[in-house]
Amino acid sequence: MTAIVTRFHEAMLHKSADELADLYAEDGVHEFPFLMPGMVERYNGREEIRAGYKASWGATPASVEEIRNVVIHQSTDPEVLVVEHETAVTVYGRPYTVPGLLVLRVREGKIIHTRDYMDATAVASLRSGHTE
Template sequence: MTNSQAGASRAPRMVLDRYHRAMLDKSADDLADLYAVDAEHEFPFSAPGFPARFAGREAVRAGYRAAWGASPLRVKEIKDVVVHVSDDPRTVIAGHVVVVQTAAGDRAAVPGLLIIDVHDGLITRVRDYMDALAVARVAGVSGA
């Protein structure tokens, strides 16, 4: 692989593709490996009982292992991905719809928006605007 090919594989758009793949695979390790050691992952629309942020790669790994491990939901599809142009080439802004499925086979579409900052091929900051209450409703959390 040439240096330009290696750099392209770590470009923000490619990092977004790998991020989505980790979601589909429900792989906290693959997701966390995309992050810089001191990265921040923020959830501006967090729900009760869910943290507002993860500070650092290992917090992302532990947080997603716990969340995905406890969740009865499975990501079946990520569709309607729209990537918006940013003035900063290190930032990718993407809207998407995540189709989740329960163990009983019920499906729901959950809209979201990601703003991902990538420096030297690693995520340094994510602002993750997901509809956390929709996820809770689909998962059958009471009060959601």
């Protein structure tokens, strides 16, 4: 199951909504429990994930440089992985780090559910270009 984490991180590095969405089951869910008001809270289904990430990644000035400090935790549920990571991004030539935590439920090689926890304030700032 760790291969799916590698592919997830590669999609982030490439800012490829297609690569990311292709990891999901047709009815997969990707949710963001801690986002700021006005931001999307969840995507329902592979095609909504694809469209949402295409719009989101297409609109951000952030360039993903590296996914680092990755720690994968197996849970007592064989379908669930917990992934800690830091995303190193560059925005207008300045480097920033956004810590994150993913809780992935994988069944038959496809993600069926993701809870994507990240620093919502940092993400909102990076999206707006206001990084101070």
